[in-house]
Amino acid sequence: MDKKIKSKLKEIVGQNNFFDSNEDKLTYSYDATPVFNELPEAVIFPENTLQISNIIKLANTEKFNIVPRGAGTGLSGGSIPVENSIALVMTKWNNILEIDHSNLTVTVEPGVITQNLQNEVEKLNLFYPPDPGSASVCTIGGNISNNAGGLRGLKYGVTKNYVMGVEMVLPNGEILKTGGKNVKDAAGYNLKDFIVGSEGTLGVITKATLKLIHKPKSFSTIIAFFESMKDCSKTISDIFNCNLTPAMMEYIDNTTLKCIEDYAKLGLPKAAEAVLLFEFDGREEEVKEDTNNLEMILNNNNAYSVKKAKTLLESSKLKAARRSAFSALARVKPTTILEDATVPRAEFPMLIELVNKAGKDNKVLFGIFGHAGDGNLHPTCLTDERNKNEIERAHKAFDFIFNETIKLGGTITGEHGTGLSKKEFLENVAGIPGVEMMKKIKSVIDENNILNPGKIFTTSPRCEGNLPFNNKQIKPFNG
Amino acid sequence: MDKRRENLSSLINDDLLSQCIHCGLCLSVCPTYVTTNLERSSPRGRLRLIKEYADDKNKLGNIFEDEMDFCLGCRACETACPAGVKYDVLHNETKYLLSKDKKVNLKKILIKFFLNKILANPSNLKLYSRILRTYQQSWFRKMLHSSNILKNISSKLFLIDELTPQISKISSDEIIDEITLPISKHIHNVTFHVGCIMNVGFAEINLDTIEVLKKSSCKITTPKNQYCCGALHAHNGELKKAKELAKNNIDLFRNYEYEYLIANSAGCGTFMKEYYELLKDDKDYLKSAEIFSSKIRDISEFIYDNDIKFNSGKFNDSVTYHDACHLVHGQGIFEQPRQIINDICDKNFREMHNSTFCCGSAGIYNILRQNDSQIFLDQKMQNIIKTNADVVITGNPGCIMQLRYGVKKNNLNLKVKHTVSFINEQKGI
Numbered sequence: 003m004d005k006k007i008k009s010k011l012k013e014i015v016g017q018n019n020f021f022d023s024n025e026d027k028l029t030y031s032y033d034a035t036p037v038f039n040e041l042p043e044a045v046i047f048p049e050n051t052l053q054i055s056n057i058i059k060l061a062n063t064e065k066f067n068i069v070p071r072g073a074g075t076g077l078s079g080g081s082i083p084v085e086n087s088i089a090l091v092m093t094k095w096n097n098i099l100e101i102d103h104s105n106l107t108v109t110v111e112p113g114v115i116t117q118n119l120q121n122e123v124e125k126l127n128l129f130y131p132p133d134p135g136s137a138s139v140c141t142i143g144g145n146i147s148n149n150a151g152g153l154r155g156l157k158y159g160v161t162k163n164y165v166m167g168v169e170m171v172l173p174n175g176e177i178l179k180t181g182g183k184n185v186k187d188a189a190g191y192n193l194k195d196f197i198v199g200s201e202g203t204l205g206v207i208t209k210a211t212l213k214l215i216h217k218p219k220s221f222s223t224i225i226a227f228f229e230s231m232k233d234c235s236k237t238i239s240d241i242f243n244c245n246l247t248p249a250m251m252e253y254i255d256n257t258t259l260k261c262i263e264d265y266a267k268l269g270l271p272k273a274a275e276a277v278l279l280f281e282f283d284g285r286e287e288e289v290k291e292d293t294n295n296l297e298m299i300l301n302n303n304n305a306y307s308v309k310k311a312k313t314l315l316e317s318s319k320l321k322a323a324r325r326s327a328f329s330a331l332a333r334v335k336p337t338t339i340l341e342d343a344t345v346p347r348a349e350f351p352m353l354i355e356l357v358n359k360a361g362k363d364n365k366v367l368f369g370i371f372g373h374a375g376d377g378n379l380h381p382t383c384l385t386d387e388r389n390k391n392e393i394e395r396a397h398k399a400f401d402f403i404f405n406e407t408i409k410l411g412g413t414i415t416g417e418h419g420t421g422l423s424k425k426e427f428l429e430n431v432a433g434i435p436g437v438e439m440m441k442k443i444k445s446v447i448d449e450n451n452i453l454n455p456g457k458i459f460t461t462s463p464r465c466e467g468n469l470p471f472n473n474k475q476i477k478p479f480n481g
Numbered sequence: 482m483d484k485r486r487e488n489l490s491s492l493i494n495d496d497l498l499s500q501c502i503h504c505g506l507c508l509s510v511c512p513t514y515v516t517t518n519l520e521r522s523s524p525r526g527r528l529r530l531i532k533e534y535a536d537d538k539n540k541l542g543n544i545f546e547d548e549m550d551f552c553l554g555c556r557a558c559e560t561a562c563p564a565g566v567k568y569d570v571l572h573n574e575t576k577y578l579l580s581k582d583k584k585v586n587l588k589k590i591l592i593k594f595f596l597n598k599i600l601a602n603p604s605n606l607k608l609y610s611r612i613l614r615t616y617q618q619s620w621f622r623k624m625l626h627s628s629n630i631l632k633n634i635s636s637k638l639f640l641i642d643e644l645t646p647q648i649s650k651i652s653s654d655e656i657i658d659e660i661t662l663p664i665s666k667h668i669h670n671v672t673f674h675v676g677c678i679m680n681v682g683f684a685e686i687n688l689d690t691i692e693v694l695k696k697s698s699c700k701i702t703t704p705k706n707q708y709c710c711g712a713l714h715a716h717n718g719e720l721k722k723a724k725e726l727a728k729n730n731i732d733l734f735r736n737y738e739y740e741y742l743i744a745n746s747a748g749c750g751t752f753m754k755e756y757y758e759l760l761k762d763d764k765d766y767l768k769s770a771e772i773f774s775s776k777i778r779d780i781s782e783f784i785y786d787n788d789i790k791f792n793s794g795k796f797n798d799s800v801t802y803h804d805a806c807h808l809v810h811g812q813g814i815f816e817q818p819r820q821i822i823n824d825i826c827d828k829n830f831r832e833m834h835n836s837t838f839c840c841g842s843a844g845i846y847n848i849l850r851q852n853d854s855q856i857f858l859d860q861k862m863q864n865i866i867k868t869n870a871d872v873v874i875t876g877n878p879g880c881i882m883q884l885r886y887g888v889k890k891n892n893l894n895l896k897v898k899h900t901v902s903f904i905n906e907q908k909g910i
Contacts, residue, residue: 025544026519028533029526034504047518074520075505093518115509139509265563329504332564336499387499 003043003086007064011046011088014056019047030089033074033081036337037387038422042069042083047091051177051208057090059175061452069454070202072113072141077340078421080148080201084456090206092143098122105183107166109211112143129217131158134417135325143207149199151417153321156375157249160417162198167211170197173448183211201419202454204447218283222293223317226305227274234276235351237303238374242348244299246292250281251375252324258369261330266323271307278374279324328382331369335384339396343407344416347377356406357381360399366392378416404430420458428459493535493574501528501566507558512839512857513551521548524558524568531575549576551853553846554716555839556810570758573715580718596719600677600709601726607652610681614648640851646682646882653680653687654705661691661701668698672739674753676746677709683878689905690745690780697789702737712752713844715759727756728766731773741778745901747877748844750779751811779808780901781876785817791825791904799829801870803861803884804837805877818900822874825907831868842883862887872896874903
């Protein structure tokens, strides 16, 4: 990047908010996605909306790219820099601006950490249900950009169900405000729903108004262990057939269980073939009745060592252990490729079988866990980046899993987003007209393709300009 | 690969490094990241930089070195890390390599002198302590302070003076007998590590420890001429000296028969529990280091594990507890001291916000990086003040010094006590 551009950027945000040392570039070259990384040209912490607008305008005239970023815990590469880009870091925008008790909304800056938001509203007996595994670190801006889900998807839905209004700086520098505190709003296109899950390709989110609900009065957390996968699958379908709706129903396989236990040391029986972790919430009588029904189902399906958390601490320890699953799997092997295949919930047990088959056929090891309640599975391939052959086999296994997922009526990503790592599969699930429509929207809103280009889908055509005369003129294609 | 690089890669363990999957779960617990909001000040960022340094040390400059020093070594990231990355090992190895490369300057000479010539040598430590005590008691220091001369000459020196522990009248190992018998029943055979700073600067805490152990049915053996554990050496790039001290301690305690070796300094306890890691490449010592490490118990851990109860009669003061990094993150000791304190003070225990965040003491961090250290101390003091407690309890001498300075700085009426002193104060045990 030209020095002149850099000094202009410094002028906009101030010397203190501009970083371009090797150390800073390196430490913003990744997020939580395995394998992918790319150095940004500079790292920038904007202080206000006007600065962001000016940076975007500069990017349009000087032709550089902008990759917005929160805490960098994404799993599809959405916040990994691209060629000739700056990392626009929003973590310092961490103020909760307003909690509106009577309208049941909270208005926040995008850098607010999800768990901090949850803690603050819970003090007032309110509740913000979406809770991705990285809730203690990840930010609301990132949650909205990737339509993050979490452990409570079945009963409470995902981030998109809670976004009521968004303020964002558009790729031409203008500021868009859409939605607000209205429960009903039928004026024009529903723009905020475009923005949710747009992965920073349509603008930089600077403020959001989110829906809150009343905090459930009572909780009960139950963990059940199974000797066979069959019993576990039967339990899942029995629960659906009995009209039970747990707030949480998490599946954990044996490999994952062992890793979680090694980390959290809760005394869980490591030999279990499959584990289900449940939570019911609501009014006390309701929770009691549901818990009793669940215990009956578990009993009928040979679950052993069914444990009910006695205290709040015990329950939060169990949930925290489940949240650590992805990272804990790194205890087995250093590279954990986590996927996010999602099927209609009734097909969930089928999907687990398919993942196991993919692992066996390609001789790679999988740790499997996921949200059994909403059909969102996280098959995690345990491998080592340094072993190229094994990585290749892992990719083959994932090809198989994605294809089978789509055949089951599922999708390639439930809550992580498409980003870099899943864009090659997008067409399979969205169809050519779907992807074309997305590309058109992108090209109209972001004419110069400066905001997070190359994410979700590849925007630039594969051939551009004059035909090359010799090899030196051919640059490797990076999307 | 040139020879230099070969050395680097073999010293910085590649398998340990690649264990980090950069998921970022460490960010929100890292005091330096929370303060700067910069990824390079986070454990994840530092590991990425260490990886780069191991590949090619020339790519990184002063910022990298500064980040390695900025890290408190509190190990909160290890507690948060589901993948079990051994951050501390990698951080120490890197600091060792950096210290070999560093140009010699006065600061470095002074640190080296302090670590290798004073701390590592018991008789020198005592000699210098006596000189220090003479100074601390003298009209000269009073004059320096009352006239603000020292503050005007150098605010840094002034702070070092303030943070130095009040040297005890007599070092604890001169009072504690080699063998101390239990008050009533004899159930446990333990040995006691007097420490270096603890011995000369906190003799009374060592004496409290002996008293509490006596009341806990222990026959206590306290070997004479003990060595410093070497923790401060390892954390400041003097890995070789640390290994030497570890071997000295192993050889010394080998001569005694005991169930547990009791430590009352969190930093020493953690480091001695990890001697086996430190000496893993030393065939002669690996086995004995493993045995040695497996017997180390922090005093609060020992009391809790053996279900020893101390009940007080009446208790009116309200109490809060600050988790010493090397207890909670280094040894995973969280419940134990709380349980003990709760048993004694009934319902007067008040949990503070972010109790597991570092107070900024961090070995000799508060002397090497005074300004940064004060930021963390100020955050800690705010959290303590909010609890309105009369007493703050903690399990490490470094924290006690730091918090006592914080009390003075903020003009508070608050007592800072070691867990074991708090126990020993209670009547009717």
